[in-house]
Amino acid sequence: MGYLRKASKTLNQSNCISLLFNFNFNLTPLTSRITHQRFSLTRALFCTQSRQNSTKEKPIIDLSQYPPELVRNFSIIAHVDHGKSTLADRLLELTGTIKKGLGQPQYLDKLQVERERGITVKAQTATMFYKNIINGVDCSDGKEPHNYLLNLIDTPGHVDFSYEVSRSLAACQGVLLVVDAAQGVQAQTVANFYLAFESNLSIIPVINKIDQPTADPDRVKSQLKSMFDLDPSDALLTSAKTGMGLEHVLPAVIERIPPPPGKSDSSLRMLLLDSYFDEYRGVICHVAVVDGALRKGDKISSAATGKSYEALDIGIMHPELTPTGILFTGQVGYVISGMRSTKEARIGDTIYHSRSAMDMEPLPGFKAAKHMVFSGLFPADGSDFELLNHAIEKLTCNDASVSVAKETSTALGLGFRCGFLGLLHMDVFHQRLEQEYGAHIISTVPTVPYIYEYADGSKLEVQNPAALPSNPKQRVVACWEPTVIATIVIPSEYVGAVITLVSERRGEQLEYSFIDSQRVFMKYRLPLREIVIDFYNELKSITSGYASFDYEDSDYQASDLVKLDILLNGQPVDAMATIVHNSKAYRVGRELVEKLKKVIDRQMFEISVQAAIGSKIIARETITAMRKNVLAKCYGGDITRKRKLLEKQKEGKKRMKRVGSVDIPQEAFHELLKVS
Amino acid sequence: MLKSAFTPIYWVLSPKPKSPKISQHFITNTFSNSTPHVRQNSSSKQNLTITPSSAYIHLPFCRKRCHYCDFPIVALGSASTQTHDDPRVINYIQWLCREINATKVEENLDSETPLQTVFFGGGTPSLVPPSMVSSVLETLKMKFGLSESAEISMEMDPGTFDYRKMQDMMLLGVNRVSLGVQAFQEKLLKSCGRAHGLEEVHEAIDIVKKCGVENWSIDLIASLPHQTSDMWEESLRLAIEAQPTHVSVYDLQIEQGTKFGRLYAPGEFPLPSETQSADFYKMASRMLCDASYNHYEISSYCKKGYECRHNFTYWKNKPFYAFGLGSTSFVGGLRFARPRKLNEYMKFVENLENGSVNSSSDDDVNTKDTALDVVMLSLRTARGLDLKRFQESFGSSLVYSLFEVYKPYVESGHMVFLDVQRRAIRIEDINNSLLYDINSERRVAYMRLSDPNGFLLSNELIALAFGVIDSWKDYPSALQEAT
């Protein structure tokens, strides 16, 4: 019971937080809010088309047979790797939506990054049809067993992408809360439970991976009871690997999750869930029809932009785009309407019939994604700016949770300052830029957004340390840094080590309790910058991988921050500036300077590498001058060879970034990322 | 006025119409009336009118392969000092002469230029019997003419010739000897796989002097494995004591595929460290200059007036013929490398004879490539880059960019800017815009690498100029403007 109180406490708290969000995202550029779109991949497109062709012979699906009572919309949520995507595979197979044994495992993880990393990054929707025969109500009534339309959304587990989870939940009435039978409740289990709980969704606990030898479903049941007040008898036991217990999942979905509440006889209102750009078909929007129905050829209007479109193609994801010509109340599907850019398709927007648009009330929409870290992105080769520009434009069409603003650096030239939901998100974005668009990039050290307050009362939000004057004209009266509320779940033997780590990171304990006899649940307030880079790795390494970690953003707190400049031969390198806590400045300064000494090649001059706070030098290293680089013999035929060698050397120089007279190899910037 | 003189220079120059051409100076010192234009797409039909006046002859035979060598050679076996009846040699010389005969004579519009320099390189040319050298020279003479005053150089290794042979070679016209001593330490000679010992070195020096070869060079290699600073000093001292007119100091290059390449990594023991190796270079420069040798090129020193004329052909980017296995010629703007394998070389000669290949070219020559070669080669010399000529060929914007990129290196002591009288321009004056005004008396007329600091980092410094030439985009418009 105590935990339920906790649930409601958190609820209140996070209401406050969301107010805070609202305040904050007024600061973020408008574009970050209006362009939440989905990815598209040519590979995925190929699948789309070929699968579509093969379904052409099938009769068109008649959605009118699925009134809201026969529709269920649910998400699969869980901690990282607890088996959401694998469970989704099984459900898709069980309903014949995909053929068993065909296609890759984790069918819905379509991106190359997802496949390579084995994680889900984008929420994915699939519609299934399911004949419910064991449904007691239907059968005992002596009625025919009904066909149900089930809409499943597989969500990412990693904390960076919890925004995807929140968005997915807006289209659902219930969730499958998947918990690994051996690992039990972990940090993202808690976070995702509360997301569903706050949205008043029906929660079906699914204890998965019961095939594992270390599975202990009873312990998980009691954790669910004590943490979330979930009835142990409600939990389903499954193995997405062996198929054990899967037959109970969909009947439970039908039985325990309410049908969508919309009104079939009202005018059309639909929620824009997601959008992405397809080279051939233009903008494809994913929508949930809340009220009314949408038919092919309908004139529709956006509440946000007021623009009107014609619904040219309508259908469901089954699991690829499958035209149906119509979508009824409570159904989830796609619309292609001739939008030119995903910028017109604002995630969370409400879409009406144009004729009734005037007197309609828009749906609540979503709270905007909050950018936790910012970093500069520059073309690895200065001349590739246009390519990078193009790549970022394209990719943000499909991952609008990234904020983008132009940035100029003296060291790196023209580039972009990008905001990300977290470091994994940043990494994934980089990888996608390289893999999907062939852009080679240099990233600067990620920073969190600080707020500086000056004597004249003015405030400056600093997303880029370089933009902060090193010797400001106005006196700084206060600095504020963002904090997070972190959830850490660990086996109790690691408590000591974890507490040491967290206090090194300037953490403040908020809560400490036991999930069960062996597992501890802790909440901390931590400065965001302290967890951004290497915290999770540290945490995992001191707990032999047993810790789980989640966080949500919280208030700003006053903090003693300083700007740390890096100088090469006395010239500050803007792209290497960082903001650090005063107590750590010396250590970080030393580490940065030592690292740079290792990665910068010797040059014709001696190079001094310094770290400075304002005009005070706090660390210094010297790179001695190169002594000799000469080809002594150079005769007739040899000329060609020597010239090639010199040209290679020149190419090497060209790839370097130049500050003053110092050539900085690109690796220097990559290496700096590793110092926190 | 000052300001406009400063940026960019060609504004000041453009009122005087200058034809944009690849200056013939870079190809030959003789002026020619035709001055073909650089075409917009950075190519030109230049230097087709210039006849090569130098020939390189590759004589690939060695007794054995040295451990550092990756040249195309033919190892005859250590005992082979008498080669007059070796069929491999006889056969090769025949193919060589066939190649010479089959080569197209590059005809000058005005007159035929007889050869001014011939260089027998190898391999070990001194292994070849004088009679065969004679037939090569005869073939050359018949084909291209040979100037009375031609410089005829030959690389000769200790232990491969005696008094008699030296005299025979001289009678044939060989008037410059490049003696491959390499080191004055028995131990080092052995460890780098030389086929001769120290005694033969002294003998060879005696022979050369006794025969009265006026113009001769000692070649030394620095930075050999296990070489100490004392050993290097000794080698330099003994070389100076022998009083050659020329000394070449090569730096050991560890090449892939050689024995050294397999055994050693540059900068790691037993090779000297980078710092040691730099000190060796400086020691050579200091000792030889003290003994009044001019350091006239990165690895060449000579007494006044004894520069190797043949090598200047290379450094001035002038055309030259080349004959024999693996050799590279530069005729009609084309650097043509012959096959490095004997059977492929013979095939090539056959094709040359039946006309199915051509070792020269009349294709367009890329302006950028020429600029790269000119900069690379001239900066290796003490004379440096002649900016007036460079500007005439490539436009003033490129010259201006070179100023900009090299200015900091004048201050750091790696580069020297010289005025018309070849006086170094003081650092304090380096920012004076008059220096860059081509019409000014006090202008920068040459830029060169300093000795020894600039020479030591020549790769770095020349690569900077390459960067400038690489991003040299405005040449079509600059040239257009001039036309």
Ligand SMILES: Nc1nc2c(ncn2[C@@H]2O[C@H](COP(=O)(O)OP(=O)(O)OP(=O)(O)O)[C@@H](O)[C@H]2O)c(=O)[nH]1
């Ligand atoms: N033994 C066993 N392994 C399972 C089971 N379900 C999933 N797995 C494995 O667990 C790993 C993670 O599975 P995913 O389905 O990718 O997990 P996920 O929850 O989607 O992961 P994220 O999307 O990254 O949060 C994979 O190696 C699966 O093969 C199960 O029931 N039993």
Ligand SMILES: [Mg+2]
């Ligand atoms: Mg997944």
